[in-house]
Amino acid sequence: MAETVSGAEIQLENVTKRYPGTGEPAVKDFNMTIPAGKIVIFVGPSGCGKTTTMRMINRLIEPTSGTITIGGEDTLKLNADALRRKVGYAIQQAGLFPHFTVAQNIAVVPGLLDWEKKKIGDRVDEMMDLVGLDPSVYRDRFPRQLSGGQQQRVGVARALAADPPVLLMDEPFGAVDPITRGNLQDELLRLQLELRKTIVFVTHDFDEAVKLGDKIAVLGDQSTIQQFDTPEAILANPANDMVAGFVGAGASLKQLTLLRVRDVNYHDNALTVVAPDSSPAELRKQMSEQGKTYALVLDARRRPQRWVHVRDLSTASSLATVGRPVGDNVSTQSTLQDALEAILSEGGNAVVTGSRGEYVGTIDIETVTNTIQQLRDEHDAGSAAS
């Protein structure tokens, strides 16, 4: 297991970068506190200064003026080794050295820091395990003998090798196909649960920002901060037209991926019956008493089995075979996006189950549309207030 290191807070104060021979600064008077152990995403149009801002944190680019501290220490006062220990760096297309093996690539920073050979070897294996590459298979391969996704994994392993509290990631998953990209994102989130680094992540992709970010900074020209907030807050209430443009037209739908079924008022008033304790005739009687056309048959552990229409019951001999099986169901942990898909594939109510798969309620399209409406109203109220 990797050592669990909580990240360090990063502070940028009045940071400006003026490239030699240019008129306007690329980054102008940038101020931000990046909380320890969180993922902060920089998004914004091409050329707005995201990379310049990020690279000033590890001084790959020297600020023209201003201060940057990591865990309270002024980075301008740190030497190169101290900075390498504090900040890992991963970039698009992994940036691996083509003539180095996977192991040699991962060992670069520990080597520069003069770790003992044995310690470096152990660390390389540990990092490869961490990012899901079997050391016995991949240790001695060259980057060209790996897939794009595997190269990115090596890039992340290399960035983490010296166990820095801060990780800078510049479009690290920009060059891989959407499925691999989704997997790498999931893995980063899984790793982060364990490692709790402070991660600054640059992307063009707003959906990636929403998925990964504890907070998102939407940047405009010269790295001016248009909005710096949680994904939920930015989706619900974009601060201005530029942010709204970035969030895109599907903002309400994107919000469905942030909400869980447990956060909304789903119903728990379906008529349920446990088979085989009950008979079709009894169920029919109950349904007519309660004015229900549909009922849900559960098994002995109260897990949903079948939907039954009242008219199925006149000819049914057993509740175990009557009606139609429950298709897609969702749990209280599922996102509203999953719920919407289940509702559409079920053609009506989707069954909601608890942690042991037991029936807890149903959710329907009105619940989802009401939630979207509510989010829109909150958004409108927010815009009216600001």
Ligand SMILES: Nc1ncnc2c1ncn2[C@@H]1O[C@H](COP(=O)(O)OP(=O)(O)OP(=O)(O)O)[C@@H](O)[C@H]1O
């Ligand atoms: N070495 C340099 N010399 C002069 N100007 C530069 C240099 N590097 C970047 N710039 C300029 O600074 C501005 C910000 O560039 P930067 O690469 O930080 O933007 P970005 O938001 O990361 O862009 P992208 O999303 O396209 O990568 C741009 O106008 C760019 O042309």
